[in-house]
Structures are given as C-alpha cells and as structure tokens.
Amino acid sequence: MSLLPRTAAEFSSAGYWEHFFRQRGGKAFEWYGDYHSLCGVLHKYIKTRDQVLVVGCGNSELSEQLYDVGYRQLTNIDISETVVSHMNQRNVDRRPGLTFLQVDATHTGFENGSYQVVLDKGTLDAMASEEEGSLATRMLVEVGRVLAVGGRYVCVSLAQEHVVRLAVEHFSAARWAVRLHCLSTLETPESSGPGLPVFVLICTKFRQPAPFSVLEMCLGEDGVPSRLSSVPDLLSAVKERQAYALQLHRLRSATDSASTPSLTLCHASTGQPRYTLSVQDSPPSAKVPRSNHFAIFIVPQGRESDWLYGSAEGRVQLGTSANFRRLLIVSMHREQQYQDLEAVQAELSPVVMELAPPGMPPNQEVPFLSVGGDLGWREVVGRGTSQLTGEYSVEDVRGEDGKLYRRLVFMSNAQLVQSECRLCMPDAASSARKKKNKKKAKSSSAQPPPSALTPASDRTTSVDRGFLCCAHHEVMVSGLALLGLGADSKEEAPLSVLLVGLGGGALPQFVHDFIPAAQVEVVELDPAVLEVAQKWFGFRPDDRLKVLLGDGLDHINTLENQGGHSYDVIMFDIDSKDPTLGMSCPPPAFVEKSLLKKVFNLLSARGVFMLNLVCRDSALRLAVLDRLRGVFPRMLSRRIEGEVNEVLLCLRDLGQEKDSASTVPTGLQQAARRLQGAMRPAGPGGGACSPQIDIAAMLEELRVA
Numbered sequence: 001m002s003l004l005p006r007t008a009a010e011f012s013s014a015g016y017w018e019h020f021f022r023q024r025g026g027k028a029f030e031w032y033g034d035y036h037s038l039c040g041v042l043h044k045y046i047k048t049r050d051q052v053l054v055v056g057c058g059n060s061e062l063s064e065q066l067y068d069v070g071y072r073q074l075t076n077i078d079i080s081e082t083v084v085s086h087m088n089q090r091n092v093d094r095r096p097g098l099t100f101l102q103v104d105a106t107h108t109g110f111e112n113g114s115y116q117v118v119l120d121k122g123t124l125d126a127m128a129s130e131e132e133g134s135l136a137t138r139m140l141v142e143v144g145r146v147l148a149v150g151g152r153y154v155c156v157s158l159a160q161e162h163v164v165r166l167a168v169e170h171f172s173a174a175r176w177a178v179r180l181h182c183l184s185t186l187e188t189p190e191s192s193g194p195g196l197p198v199f200v201l202i203c204t205k206f207r208q209p210a211p212f213s214v215l216e217m218c219l220g221e222d223g224v225p226s227r228l229s230s231v232p233d234l235l236s237a238v239k240e241r242q243a244y245a246l247q248l249h250r251l252r253s254a255t256d257s258a259s260t261p262s263l264t265l266c267h268a269s270t271g272q273p274r275y276t277l278s279v280q281d282s283p284p285s286a287k288v289p290r291s292n293h294f295a296i297f298i299v300p301q302g303r304e305s306d307w308l309y310g311s312a313e314g315r316v317q318l319g320t321s322a323n324f325r326r327l328l329i330v331s332m333h334r335e336q337q338y339q340d341l342e343a344v345q346a347e348l349s350p351v352v353m354e355l356a357p358p359g360m361p362p363n364q365e366v367p368f369l370s371v372g373g374d375l376g377w378r379e380v381v382g383r384g385t386s387q388l389t390g391e392y393s394v395e396d397v398r399g400e401d402g403k404l405y406r407r408l409v410f411m412s413n414a415q416l417v418q419s420e421c422r423l424c425m426p427d428a429a430s431s432a433r434k435k436k437n438k439k440k441a442k443s444s445s446a447q448p449p450p451s452a453l454t455p456a457s458d459r460t461t462s463v464d465r466g467f468l469c470c471a472h473h474e475v476m477v478s479g480l481a482l483l484g485l486g487a488d489s490k491e492e493a494p495l496s497v498l499l500v501g502l503g504g505g506a507l508p509q510f511v512h513d514f515i516p517a518a519q520v521e522v523v524e525l526d527p528a529v530l531e532v533a534q535k536w537f538g539f540r541p542d543d544r545l546k547v548l549l550g551d552g553l554d555h556i557n558t559l560e561n562q563g564g565h566s567y568d569v570i571m572f573d574i575d576s577k578d579p580t581l582g583m584s585c586p587p588p589a590f591v592e593k594s595l596l597k598k599v600f601n602l603l604s605a606r607g608v609f610m611l612n613l614v615c616r617d618s619a620l621r622l623a624v625l626d627r628l629r630g631v632f633p634r635m636l637s638r639r640i641e642g643e644v645n646e647v648l649l650c651l652r653d654l655g656q657e658k659d660s661a662s663t664v665p666t667g668l669q670q671a672a673r674r675l676q677g678a679m680r681p682a683g684p685g686g687g688a689c690s691p692q693i694d695i696a697a698m699l700e701e702l703r704v705a
Contacts, residue, residue: 032122032156032198033183035065040221041181041200042066042119045152049073050116053146055105055139056123059083067095075115077103106138113148121156128163136163140170149207159199159238167201168215168231175209178202179216179225180234182241197245199238226270248354255281255326255357260315265351267336274336275348276304278329279355280319292324293360296352297369298344300376302397304331305407307643310415314642322369326357334380334393334414341368341375371400381406382536386528389577394536396423405469408504408532416584418575419504420469421537424462463538465513466689471640473507475647476571476610478698480515481671482649483568483606493517498567498602500552500590501574502529505539512545514679514691520545523552553589560598570599571610582617583624585645591624596631600652609650616644625705636664637705638698648705664702672696 035042046052048070054063057076067074076099078084087100103109105123120143127136143153153171157163159180168178181200216225217237228234247261257280265275282288297318299309308314309329319327330348338344345368353366382394391411399405404423409416468474483495495518499508502524511518524530527549533539541547548555552574559565576587589595591611599609609632615621625648628635632650639646672695679691 032158034060035062037183037198038062038121038156038200039069041183042154044221045154045202046071046117046119051075051114052117052119053077053108053110053115054119054121055143056120056126057083057087057100058122059087060121062121063098064091064095067098072097074098076100077105077108079104106135106142108142108146110146112145113151115146116148116151118143118147118151118153120154124155124167125157125160125163128160128166133162133166136166137170140167144171144174144205147205149205151205153201153203153205155201155203157199157201158196159201159242161235161239164199164201164235164238165231167203168234171203172213172215172231175211175213176206177204177214177216178234179204179214179218180238181218181221181223182238183221197241251279251355252358257281257283257286257316260312263355272335273333275333276331277352277355278315278331280315280327280329281357282319282323282325282327286320286323288323288325293364293366294326294328294356295322295324295367295369296328296330296345296348297322298341298375299329299331300371300374301332301334301338302376302378302395302407303371303400305409305415305417311644313644325360326355328352328355332375334378334395338375341370341373344375382532384528384532386410386526388526388528392418392528392532394532406463406504406536408536412577416575419506419533419537421504421506422464422467422469424464464689464692465509465538467692468506468510470506471643472573472612472645472647473510474693475638475640475698476507476573476612477510477693478672478675478695479608479610479647479649480511480569481668481675481695481699482608482651482665484671484674494519495569496567496604497521497569497571499523499571499573500555501572501586502533502539502547503573504537505533506537507571507573508545509539510691512542513681513689516680518544522547523555524549525551553595556595556598556602560601565602566604566607567602568604568607569610570603570607571612573612575614582620583613583615585612585614591627593627593630596627600631603652605653607652609648609652611648611650613646613648614644615646621646628705634665635705636702638702649702664704668699668702669696672699 046066050071051073052066052071052075054074054076057063057078058080063074063076076087078087078100079102081102084100084102091098091100105127124136124139127139140153147153155167164180171178179202181202183198183200213230215228215231215234217228217234218225219241226237228237244263247263251261261279263277263279264273265277266272267274304310306314308318309331315329318329330344330352332338332344348368356364356366377398378395379397380393380395383392384394385391389410389412393409393411394406395409396404396406406421406423407417408419410418468477480495495515497508497511497518497520499520499522502508502522505522508520508522512520522545524547530539530547530549534541552572572586572590574586574590576584578587581588596609603609611628613621613624615624625635628648628650632652633654634651636649636651637646638649676693676695679693679695681689
C-alpha cells in the first residue's frame with residue numbers, strides 16, 4: 001500500500017498527516033533527501049549559533065542530525081500531535097533541549113524577529129496546493145514576521161512552478177534577496193517514479209527593502225550565482241533543470257534508437273551554452289560487440305551543420321558506423337573557447353557518464369572518438385541581425401578535405417547552413433607582396449594600412465566562383481541541359497532565368513559567370529541576405545544579374561497579372577522558417593497548385609521549373625508531387641546522396657516525345673556534354689575560374705518522379 005497522498009490537496013490536511021504517521025510508525029520519512037545530501041547548502045546558510053525554527057518537521061531525522069553536529073538552538077513544529085509526541089519521546093534522553101511542539105505554521109504565536117533561520121523541508125510544497133496557495137501565503141507571512149533582520153528562510157523543495165512562483169513573488173515583492181540552488185537528482189525508494197532535482201530556496205530579509213529585485217540561480221551547492229532579471233526567467237531556469245533530470249532518468253532506464261534526444265551543457269560560471277549532446281542508440285537488432293557499450297564522439301568545430309552531424313539521418317549513420325550501444329555526439333558552441341581535444345575530454349568526462357546506457361558495467365572504459373585527432377577550426381568573420389530572421393553568423397571553417405569554406409548560419413536554426421562557398425587561398429608570392437606593402441604603409445603613415453580596415457578573412461582569401469558547395473545547386477545547373485533537347489535549340493540562344501531565393505548568391509552567380517547568354521533575375525525577401533551575399537560571398541550583380549527585394553509569391557502573381565513575361569527557367573530555392581512543418585524547403589505556399597499554375601504560365605515553350613524540395617514527411621512529399629504532376633506533363637527527380645534534398649525538374653512541354661512522359665528524355669547525356677562544352681567564364685565576372693562541375697554525372701541519377 002502506498003503511503004503517498006492520492007491528491008495534492010491531502011498534503012495540507014492535518015487528518016492526512018495524522019493517518020500517515022500512525023501507519024508509518026517510527027520509520028523516518030526523508031522527503032526530498034536526508035542530511036547528508038543537504039548539509040553542504042545548509043551549513044552555508046545556517047550558523048550553529050542561530051536560533052532555527054523548523055516548520056513541518058515530521059519525523060525526519062534532519063533536526064536530530066543537525067543537533068548532533070552542533071546546532072543546539074532548534075525549535076521544531078508540526079501540525080500532527082502524533083509525530084510531535086513520538087519525536088519528543090525519541091529525543092528526550094539523547095538530545096536534551098531539542099524541542100518539538102504541536103504548532104500551526106501559519107500562526108505560531110512566537111515573538112516578532114525571534115529566529116535567524118526558518119528551515120522548511122517540503123512544508124511549502126504541501127501547503128501550496130490548498131486554496132490556490134492561500135494557506136502557504138499565510139505561512140510565508142508568518143515566516144517574514146518571526147525572522148529577524150538578516151534572517152533567512154531556507155526551503156527545500158521540488159520547485160513545482162506554482163510553488164516557486166508563489167514564494168519568489170511573495171519575497172521579491174518585499175525586496176528580499178532570493179537565491180535558488182539546484183542540487184543533484186535524488187532518486188529514493190519512496191517513489192517509483194523518476195527522481196527530480198531538489199532545490200533549496202534561500203530568501204534573505206533586509207533591514208531596508210532592496211532598491212531592485214535580487215534573483216539568483218546556482219547549480220549545485222557551490223555553483224556561482226547567475227543573476228536573473230525576472231521571476232519568469234527564474235521559473236524558466238528551473239524548468240530547464242527539471243527537464244534535464246527527466247531526460248537523464250529516461251536515458252538511464254532504457255535505450256531507444258527511434259529517438260535522438262539532445263541535451264545542452266552550460267558553462268557553470270556564465271550560464272552560457274557550451275556543449276550540445278545528442279544521444280544515438282543502436283537498434284536492438286544491431287550486432288554490437290559486447291564490450292562496445294558507450295562512446296563519445298567530438299564533432300570538429302565548424303562541422304556541426306554537416307549532414308552527418310546536424311541531421312537525424314546523418315546521426316543514425318554515424319551511430320551505425322561507430323557500432324556502440326550508445327554514441328554520445330558532442331558539438332561545441334561557436335561563442336565558446338576550447339583549448340584542445342585533451343582539455344575537452346577532461347571537461348566532459350565527469351559529466352557524460354550520467355548519460356551511460358543502462359546496464360553498463362562499472363569501471364567500463366569509455367573511448368572518445370574524433371575526426372583527425374583535433375578540435376577542427378572555425379573563425380567567425382562577421383555577425384549581424386536580420387529583421388526577418390534574427391541574428392546570423394558568417395564563419396570560415398576547414399572542411400574534411402582540408403580546404404576553407406565560408407558559411408552563413410542563422411542562429412534561430414544553428415544546425416543548418418543557409419549558404420556556403422569555397423575559398424581560394426592566395427599564392428605565396430601574392431602573400432609576400434601584401435606583407436611588404438603593409439610594412440611600407442606602416443612606415444610612411446600613422447594611419448592603419450587599408451587592409452586593416454577590411455574583414456580579416458577578406459584580406460587573405462577570395463571566393464572560388466567556379467565551385468558549387470551545394471549538390472542541389474549542381475543538379476539545378478545541370479538541369480539546364482534539358483533546354484537543349486529541342487530540335488530548334490541553339491547553344492548561344494538567350495537564356496532567361498528567374499530564381500526565387502538568393503542565399504549567398506552562389507547559384508545565380510555561377511549561371512551568370514559561366515553561361516554567357518544567361519539573363520538572371522533573383523527575388524529575395526530579406527535585405528540582410530543580399531548585403532551578406534555581396535559583402536562576404538562574392539556576389540556581384542550587374543546588367544545580366546539583377547536582384548529584386550520583395551516577396552517571391554507577390555512577384556510571381558504580379559508577373560502573371562501583367563502578362564508578357566516569359567522565362568526559360570524558374571527556380572525555387574527557398575527555405576521555410578518553421579521547422580515544425582515537416583518540409584523545410586520550400587514554404588508550403590510555394591507549392592500550392594494555384595501558384596504552380598502561374599509558374600507554368602510564366603515559362604517559355606521549352607521552359608523548365610526547378611524546385612529544391614526538402615521534406616521529411618513522406619505523405620506531404622507525395623502530396624507535393626501529386627500537385628506538380630497535375631500541372632506539368634513531365635517531372636524528373638534527382639535525390640541528393642546523403643541528404644534529404646531532392647531536386648525536381650518539371651518540363652512545360654514533352655517536345656517530340658509525346659508518349660514518353662513516364663521515361664527520362666532520350667539524348668540526355670549528349671545534351672549534358674553540349675552544356676559542359678558551352679560553359680566558360682563570361683568576361684571579367686568569371687575571372688580566371690573554371691566551372692568545376694560534371695554535368696553528365698549529375699544527370700545520371702535522374703528518375704521520373
């Protein structure tokens with residue numbers, strides 16, 4: 001039979017506690033931990049000479065243990081006559097002077113300011129459930145009355161939201177200092193459910209009310225206090241710790257390959273996120289060696305957004321390759337500094353063992369895995385804020401191939417690379433000339449050299465404009481070969497392109513630079529993205545490459561309403577800002593049938609519509625394909641290996657193959673070779689770069705969608 005209350009209201013009932021202690025007899029009930037788990041915090045805030053009032057003492061051994069280590073001024077009160085009688089009998093000989101009284105904590109009758117400390121272990125939690133907290137409020141008022149100036153209310157609690165809110169709002173309104181310690185999770189046999197972190201609330205009474213609220217949070221008994229600006233912020237911090245404890249309990253209890261929970265570890269002194277941990281368990285059917293229980297994989301800095309580490313599908317593949325029962329994938333945060341791999345291992349070792357799989361033998365060796373044996377490299381070269389998307393970071397990273405890449409990452413979705421380009425390093429002679437020129441400038445003028453006024457990475461690198469980092473961009477460019485399949489097609493015929501979604505500008509810049517006949521129009525919603533593309537990604541608009549700032553949907557509607565507009569290619573490469581939709585590219589409005597019909601009407605007779613589709617919801621993907629089939633007579637698909645991306649190439653006309661909508665067009669490889677041969681730098685914009693793309697290889701995997 002359970003002796004725990006059936007409903008929350010019973011916690012504050014005197015009748016309930018009478019029944020509880022009669023049934024329990026002399027066995028101590030250590031609600032929320034015993035003396036040994038709490039003594040670190042208690043000794044920090046309670047002096048042995050203090051007059052201490054223990055409210056709702058129950059038959060806990062806490063007061064007895066405090067007495068035994070030197071606390072002699074303890075007055076214990078409880079509403080239950082049974083427990084008071086029992087505790088007095090238990091201590092009359094062994095602990096003379098340890099007092100137990102049957103007293104109502106909401107009306108004690110003690111003199112004003114007669115105690116330096118009021119100690120409460122679980123009583124506030126019990127009372128806060130009655131009459132919407134009115135009983136607990138009366139107790140807190142009484143606590144404030146009996147405490148002397150400088151006195152402290154020390155409350156041990158599970159910190160349910162309504163309990164913490166009630167106490168913190170009560171004391172902060174009186175301008176008391178409020179501090180909350182989050183202790184380790186305490187799992188005891190008193191409950192069959194998951195252990196929750198125990199909190200100790202410290203409220204200090206001032207002689208004069210403080211001019212502002214003092215709200216602080218500490219992790220552990222010795223954690224550095226973090227100042228919080230409001231009660232909601234404090235409540236949010238409590239919820240984070242409780243959620244973390246619940247996740248730990250689940251991970252200690254079982255493994256689940258179907259889910260990959262993520263946890264964030266924060267820096268103890270600043271509270272800033274330092275590591276993100278993703279848990280990847282092997283499926284029960286996996287043939288994992290008996291000794292391979294647990295391993296930690298350190299993701300190189302700058303590689304967190306790679307498909308292998310930043311996507312659920314990639315992490316499954318990584319876990320399968322590592323072949324452990326549980327693989328903990330650790331990503332480092334860009335705002336933090338890390339010394340080396342050995343230092344990171346030392347920092348993580350005491351913490352990650354909490355996440356070990358159930359049943360792992362004690363003293364099991366747990367390996368740290370990495371790529372290349374170092375932490376990787378990343379340099380943040382630019383930061384800014386978009387009014388539409390929020391904060392962003394432009395950063396240079398070293399890829400797996402050893403080359404440098406530049407990435408645009410929006411902080412609202414830091415696991416996703418919004419845009420990327422490869423960087424060219426200058427030759428040694430060029431670098432030497434630059435250094436020599438800098439020395440001359442420094443000796444001839446007190447002003448800083450011009451290079452010192454430009455971004456650090458721009459002084460030493462340039463964008464490799466002939467290289468497309470995104471495979472789906474390569475497929476889209478390769479899809480231009482479809483335009484040359486008609487009997488009347490000419491290599492040098494003008495090519496009109498409308499692209500919705502600029503990003504870093506790599507795709508439109510590539511088409512402009514290497515297809516001289518191309519006229520490219522780009523529609524971009526976010527002015528900040530255009531600024532970033534021009535400043536950091538080498539994007540250079542001109543009379544053949546124009547950008548319109550505005551909504552792509554509105555622009556397509558306007559073009560169709562005006563009439564007289566025709567494009568050989570229309571491309572959609574737009575991401576959705578809502579990660580809950582199941583489709584991250586494009587936003588749903590761009591694949592509504594009404595808009596697709598307008599796209600169809602804007603295409604020339606040989607026109608092709610190209611769509612970058614990123615959809616993890618299989619039913620939603622099929623619905624999108626059905627809409628496209630209802631508009632376009634032929635649709636081809638090219639999936640991107642190792643990614644979720646899928647490029648759809650939708651033809652406006654079947655051409656001469658009227659009966660072959662269910663087949664890939666013939667002569668595709670020949671058209672690919674023609675396009676490959678026609679691509680060349682288009683004047684000064686193309687520079688000395690050459691297009692680094694294999695058109696035929698990109699089209700080999702085309703399938704009818």
